[in-house]
Amino acid sequence: MAPGTTGAPTVLAFKSDLDRWLHDMSVDSLKGTVALRSAPIISELRVSMAKHANLRYETDTLRVAHHESVLQLHTSLERMIEQIRFRQDA
Numbered sequence: 001m002a003p004g005t006t007g008a009p010t011v012l013a014f015k016s017d018l019d020r021w022l023h024d025m026s027v028d029s030l031k032g033t034v035a036l037r038s039a040p041i042i043s044e045l046r047v048s049m050a051k052h053a054n055l056r057y058e059t060d061t062l063r064v065a066h067h068e069s070v071l072q073l074h075t076s077l078e079r080m081i082e083q084i085r086f087r088q089d090a
Helices: 015-024 027-089
Strands: none
């Protein structure tokens, strides 16, 4: 294997040899190999997209919860400030 490759063996061929091989190769014979190589990639893509959708849903849920917490904190702080002012005026 050539350095830097991911597992596919390196093949050296002359242009004429490659042209002959491509000319003799049927499209139907290539379809099966493409499908076999594509299936795991497509499966991995679907899993990744499902994870992405779940993360977006969780993010939206957490954003809403955070917003509600900030509103509660704001309300509590306003009440505390009001009580402090009331005690200072008394």
